Amino acid sequence: MVLRRKWRGYTVVLGGVLIHLTLGTIYTFGNMTPYMTSYMKKHKVDESLNYAESTWISSIAAMGQGMSMFLGGILYRALGPKVSTLLGAWLASAGVALTYFTIKVSFYWTLFTYGFMFGIGVGIAYATPMGCAMKWLPDKKGLVNGCVVAGFGGGAFIFDQIQTAYINPGNDKTNFDENGEKYFQQDDILDRVPFCFLLLGGCYAAMQFVGVMLLRDPPEECHSLINSKESLNSAIDDEITETTPILKNENTGNNEDESEERNLTPRETLQQPEFYKLWFMYLFNGQGISFISSLYKAFGQTFIADDYFLAIVGSLAAVCNGAGRIMWGALADKFCFKTAMVFSTGLFSFFILSFELTSLAGKPLYLIWVCCLFLSFSGNFSLLPTATAKAFGKTHYGVNYGMVFTSSVISAPISALLTSKLKTIIHWYGMFYMVAFFSFVSMCLAWSFNVKNSKNADI
Incomplete structure (x- = not known):
């Protein structure tokens, strides 16, 4: 069964x-x-x-x-x-x-x-x-x-x-x-x-x-089986490393310090300064995500006259986008959200600042840089949900993460407005610098993220 x-x-x-x-x-x-x-x-x-x-x-x-x-x-x-x-x-x-x-x-x-x-x-x-x-x-x-x-x-x-x-x-x-x-x-x-x-x-x-x-x-009829002791213990083990700060007593198998688990209501979450750090991380990182995912091919066309190659670049970048979500989540489990997000935003800043150099090196470097950009920004979609669950608890996770995600409602039009108004003025390289600045601000916010679990370790 x-x-x-x-x-x-x-x-x-x-x-x-x-x-x-x-x-x-x-x-x-x-x-x-x-x-x-x-x-x-x-x-x-x-x-x-x-x-x-x-x-x-x-x-x-x-x-x-x-x-x-x-x-x-x-x-x-x-x-x-x-x-x-x-x-x-x-x-x-x-x-x-x-x-x-x-x-x-x-x-x-x-x-x-x-x-x-x-x-x-x-x-x-x-x-x-x-x-x-x-x-x-x-x-x-x-x-x-x-x-x-x-x-x-x-x-x-x-x-x-x-x-x-x-x-x-x-x-x-x-x-x-x-x-x-x-x-x-x-x-x-x-x-x-x-x-x-x-x-x-x-x-x-x-x-x-x-x-x-x-x-x-x-x-x-499957509920009792799915919620059996064996499945529940496995789920708890998984939650310890991936979703919540609940700890398990190694000797008894019971939850330890359960009272210390943070399960905040949406109203309580809105009173936490760390919520606004996550919200602004999504806001600032969204500038780079929108810019690169929309215009990587348009930039490539300025020095690459091969439409098939550019399509292959987009496909391989999509693979990096998908695999990166798993990779960054695993890094957050092994270390912590702060470490993973600092590396994610730092790498994105580096690759977007040096993106203009690909026009000098041609196809190979352009392919590598686009894939690395997609790989680095993919961390947002696994790290921010995990941080939300660990910082504010799993009971109201859906609503709390939905509130964090509302930053995309503002981030997206800001990105489009800045791009449409400034690109003709500051050109490609100026846009790269601007996006890198936003990513750097997000890295600073991640560095200041200081929610602790019941062992007083970063989440």
Whole structure:
């Protein structure tokens, strides 16, 4: 019975990975930006549009995701895992498919479908697959979260290649416009851009349907087994290293200093200075995440005339994004959140400051630097949730982390506004310096993070 339950749990994890592979295509915006911007300029939808202004698409998507995280939990309790997840996932897919129409009409309607609708859907469907899988495998919470979230980080690995192979099968080059920026001018390439959204929307919807069919909460008759002493002890062991500051007495097997566990309500959490440090870390790190994920390809096009290579770079960067989430979480378990976050933000600052050097060294160094940038910023998506749970407790974790995540609602438009207004003034290198400064501020906040567990060690 235990083996059967575990195999059923693994199928739920598989369903979660399939769903998150489609939701994680939010990171394909960087690959799609040159095609979309070139299309709207060429077909006079918005002749003044440029790459910097196109970052509003990914920023609006991030805002939508931040705004709808709470809604996903409410719908889950009201409708169950299948309906609530499918509702959010298909809303995201519908936004992608509808961009077939909106990209021909208006940049602002494109913001609504490919940005806002997609982001709202992602937020609704994001958390439920992980919650379902953890209920089936309570003794493997870290592995479950790592696998599912790695699917989110790795979605671009598949779909960057699909987008480029469909839109630009001949690997044609971009051309300079009157302002010195490179755009696609070929009609045969640009005519495929709207149809690509129908292809993507259909693929997403099909994968999401299969994934949702694999989702389910454990039946009532399994609850006693799942909550058995063996499973509970394994879950406690896992929670010690990954989620909470609860300690276990080695001699008796009982929880020690249980009264010292921090389980703060949302109102109490808002009174903690460490909450605002986490919130501002997310805010400042979000500037670099939005900038790099949206414009790494546009920068690469300034000195690399190989669209296939740039798509491969995006795919490999997506792998680093997914694997990095597991790596940084493991480092936080081995050392502490502070150490891992300081290294994550410090590495990002270094690589973004030296990113301009890749234009002198060419393809190999550019590939390495983009992968390292994605690897370093991926730490936010495993370290900040872990810090939230350890600092404020697991009882109200969902709401508390949702409050931390609200910083993305502000971070995303700030990033888009700064990029669209300043890039033409301070150019690429100035933007790199600005983003590195934000990351350095976040590193200082991480260094000052001083929540202790019951052994008086950093979390």
